[in-house]
Amino acid sequence: MTDSTNGRRQGGAERHRGAVTLRRESIPPSTADEKLLDSHHRREWKTKDAWRALRILSEFVEGFDTLADLPPAVSVFGSARSTPESPECEMAADLGAALAEAGYAVITGGGPGVMEAANRGATEAGGMSIGLGIELPFEQGINDWVDIGIDFRYFFVRKTMFVKYAQAFVVLPGGFGTLDELFEAITLVQTKKVTRFPVILMGTQYWSGLFDWLKGTMLADGKISESDLELLRLTDDVDEAVQIIVDADAALAEANGKR
Ligand SMILES: C/C(=C\CNc1ncnc2c1ncn2[C@@H]1O[C@H](COP(=O)(O)O)[C@@H](O)[C@H]1O)CO
Numbered sequence: 541m542t543d544s545t546n547g548r549r550q551g552g553a554e555r556h557r558g559a560v561t562l563r564r565e566s567i568p569p570s571t572a573d574e575k576l577l578d579s580h581h582r583r584e585w586k587t588k589d590a591w592r593a594l595r596i597l598s599e600f601v602e603g604f605d606t607l608a609d610l611p612p613a614v615s616v617f618g619s620a621r622s623t624p625e626s627p628e629c630e631m632a633a634d635l636g637a638a639l640a641e642a643g644y645a646v647i648t649g650g651g652p653g654v655m656e657a658a659n660r661g662a663t664e665a666g667g668m669s670i671g672l673g674i675e676l677p678f679e680q681g682i683n684d685w686v687d688i689g690i691d692f693r694y695f696f697v698r699k700t701m702f703v704k705y706a707q708a709f710v711v712l713p714g715g716f717g718t719l720d721e722l723f724e725a726i727t728l729v730q731t732k733k734v735t736r737f738p739v740i741l742m743g744t745q746y747w748s749g750l751f752d753w754l755k756g757t758m759l760a761d762g763k764i765s766e767s768d769l770e771l772l773r774l775t776d777d778v779d780e781a782v783q784i785i786v787d788a789d790a791a792l793a794e795a796n797g798k799r
Contacts (some may be wrong), residue, residue: 547783556679558598563566571675572635576694599694603701607705610670611644611668612644612707612789616632616639617649617717617718617722618645618654618655618711620651622714623653626628628657631776632658633657633661633690634780635710636660637667638782644667645667648660648672649671650670650689651673651683656685658712659685661672668688673690674691701727707785708737709725711741712742729771730768737788738784740781741773742774751772751774
């Protein structure tokens with residue numbers, strides 16, 4: 541690690557474990573998630589897992605405590621690898637700004653690519669920008685456009701926060717991580733574990749192959765129903781995406797008022 545001209549160390553690899561920041565030789569070879577889920581270390585189950593449960597609990601407490609006062613929010617997902625000039629990052633920045641202007645906080649994974657673009661759009665438009673980071677072997681730290689950032693050790697604790705504090709999910713082009721978040725959300729809505737809320741796919745060309753497969757194979761083979769497919773909305777239009785969310789909010793408020 542070299543020293544920069546202002547006397548501060550240049551940034552290098554960094555790992556975040558809850559409140560703890562680890563650098564250089566202190567970075568462990570594995571993550572907390574890996575240690576929890578690894579079935580090769582059976583002998584640790586008796587001695588370590590009970591303590592891990594307390595750590596998991598503390599992550600829930602930290603998340604609930606920090607996010608409890610958020611205004612209505614939308615979780616935005618997408619690739620960690622997209623470059624700032626990519627069409628999906630431009631769309632994410634526009635979306636972040638439009639959501640902020642409509643009064644929604646924007647929640648992302650706090651990483652680079654689409655996440656950073658959405659956080660940037662929200663911040664530049666004067667909105668609230670949230671980043672829920674995750675400890676990963678190749679993590680890059682929470683992006684600079686996040687106003688409130690939390691670093692999680694455990695994926696499942698972080699995912700609870702994405703769902704609990706969001707009025708809607710918007711999913712832009714991405715890889716496995718994005719698909720995981722998309723299908724978790726849609727499964728929670730399908731099984732009525734959460735109140736029906738919009739799950740919007742943006743980047744119609746990117747998603748069309750998947751959508752066609754869901755319709756032509758999954759639906760055709762009876763593995764999902766027509767109403768399940770209708771849970772997904774597709775658009776490239778930022779204003780339409782925001783309108784879907786606003787309308788769903790209004791419908792929910794009316795339904796709650798009638799109860
Ligand atoms: C891959 C690189 C950095 C990874 N950093 C991440 N930081 C925060 N959140 C992440 C990161 N990588 C994945 N995620 C989560 O999954 C989704 C994106 O995954 P995908 O596989 O790229 O689609 C995203 O929404 C995050 O919640 C260095 O380039």
